[in-house]
Amino acid sequence: MEVGEQTEEGCLVLAVAGRIDGKTAPQFEKAVLDAIPRSSGVLIVDCARVDFISSAGLRVFLLAVKRLKPTGRKLAVCALQPLVKEIFDTAGFTNLLPVVPDRGSALAVATRR
Amino acid sequence: MAALDAITCALAGPAGLDEVFRQLEVLEPFFTDNGVPSVMAGKLVLALEELLTNTATHGAAQSGAAPRLWVEAVITDGAVHVEIADDGVAFDPTAHPEPDVMAEADDRAVGGLGVHLVRSFMDEFSYERRDGRNIVRLTMHLSAP
Numbered sequence: 400m401e402v403g404e405q406t407e408e409g410c411l412v413l414a415v416a417g418r419i420d421g422k423t424a425p426q427f428e429k430a431v432l433d434a435i436p437r438s439s440g441v442l443i444v445d446c447a448r449v450d451f452i453s454s455a456g457l458r459v460f461l462l463a464v465k466r467l468k469p470t471g472r473k474l475a476v477c478a479l480q481p482l483v484k485e486i487f488d489t490a491g492f493t494n495l496l497p498v499v500p501d502r503g504s505a506l507a508v509a510t511r512r
Numbered sequence: 513m514a515a516l517d518a519i520t521c522a523l524a525g526p527a528g529l530d531e532v533f534r535q536l537e538v539l540e541p542f543f544t545d546n547g548v549p550s551v552m553a554g555k556l557v558l559a560l561e562e563l564l565t566n567t568a569t570h571g572a573a574q575s576g577a578a579p580r581l582w583v584e585a586v587i588t589d590g591a592v593h594v595e596i597a598d599d600g601v602a603f604d605p606t607a608h609p610e611p612d613v614m615a616e617a618d619d620r621a622v623g624g625l626g627v628h629l630v631r632s633f634m635d636e637f638s639y640e641r642r643d644g645r646n647i648v649r650l651t652m653h654l655s656a657p
Contacts, residue, residue, distance in 0.1 A: 421565050422533050451554055453561045454626035464617045482554040489632045490625055491613025 402430040408506050411438045416448035419456030428459045435466055440509035442467065445502060447478035457490050464496050473497070475505040519546050519587045527581040527598050532564040535583055546587050548654065555633040556585075556592060556652055562626030563648055566605060567598045591635075594650040603646055605630070606639045 400417035411434055419427050434442060442463070463474050475497040479487060487493050497508045521542040525531035536557055543553035560583070567581060579600035586593045610631075611624040631637055636651035 420536075421529070421561055451557070453558055454622060454629060455561075455565070457625060458622040461617060461620055461622060468617060482551045485551075486558065486629065489613075489629055491615075494614060495617055495620070 400426060402427065404434070407443070407502055410440050410443055410506055410509060412443040412445055412502065412505075414445045414448070418451040419449060419459070420451060420453045421455040424453075424455035424459055427456060428462065431459055431463050432466070435463065435470075435472075438467075438472055441473045441475050441505060443502060443505040444474065444476045445478055445505075446476060446480070446483060449483055450480055452483050452486055454490070457486070457492060460492060460496065473508055475499060475508040477501055477505040520584065521586075522582070522584045524580060524582045527568050527579040527600055529565065529568050531581060532561070532568050535564065535581075536561055539583070539585055542585060543587070543592065548587060548592060552592075552652060552654065556594065556650075559630040559634055559650055560594065560596070562630050563596055563605060563650075566603070566626065567596070567600065567646070570600055570603045589654075591654055592650075592652045596648040596650075597645045599645050602641050604639045604641070605648060606637055 400415065400419060400423035403414040405412040405414060413430060413434055415427065417423065460474070460476065467474050477499045478501055479498060487498055492498070497505070499505050499508065521539060523535045523538060525534070539560060540553060540557050543556055544550060548556070564581065579598050582597040584595045605627050608624050608627040611621065611628050612619070613628065634650045635653045636649065638649045640647050
């Protein structure tokens with residue numbers, strides 16, 4: 400798994416590639432927790448190149464939502480592949496945080512209540 | 513269409529996380545190379561990761577001899593059957609209570625989420641304790657879209 404950092408319209412984007420599983424989740428967690436204090440508005444996790452996630456990876460998203468909540472900032476996830484989207488849906492994570500089709504929609508989350 | 517012969521992949525090793533990920537790296541291409549569609553193979557690997565990491569974690573908590581882990585996956589023309597066995601302490605994953613997948617973030621716990629995913633994605637999910645081993649059986653039908 401690799402995590403690349405980009406900035407789009409002032410928002411931090413983590414572009415993840417590979418698998419977020421029990422083996423790579425600690426590395427993903429470190430990248431996300433490291434990005435949270437530097438984010439503003441919305442922290443975007445672009446999953447276009449993520450082909451697998453297990454509960455160990457979902458746990459990191461839950462942790463990030465909990466950390467961001469008191470700051471008023473948000474976490475948005477975009478571009479999920481079909482399997483990963485189905486896992487998010489089944490785990491009820493699409494109710495927990497904005498899961499949107501692309502980065503443009505993710506940026507719009509920053510301005511929406 | 514003529515029925516295909518069953519194709520089997522059997523693995524065994526110490527019930528630790530390194531072994532779990534070694535086995536998953538063997539099982540994923542076993543599924544995809546033998547005609548299991550990629551999304552279904554992904555769900556099988558997900559179910560296996562959730563159950564095997566549970567086993568490795570519970571096994572590690574046991575004192576005494578290091579437990580072992582066995583996985584046998586069989587692909588037939590209509591389904592994939594997986595049997596997971598370990599000789600660690602008795603642990604029934606099917607008895608895990610369902611998590612609340614509609615709860616707000618503050619009330620969410622990740623415990624139980626893995627088993628919920630297994631239950632949701634597999635067509636059959638059963639457990640028995642026999643001869644000092646935990647045996648979990650999974651079936652996924654390949655006819656479903």
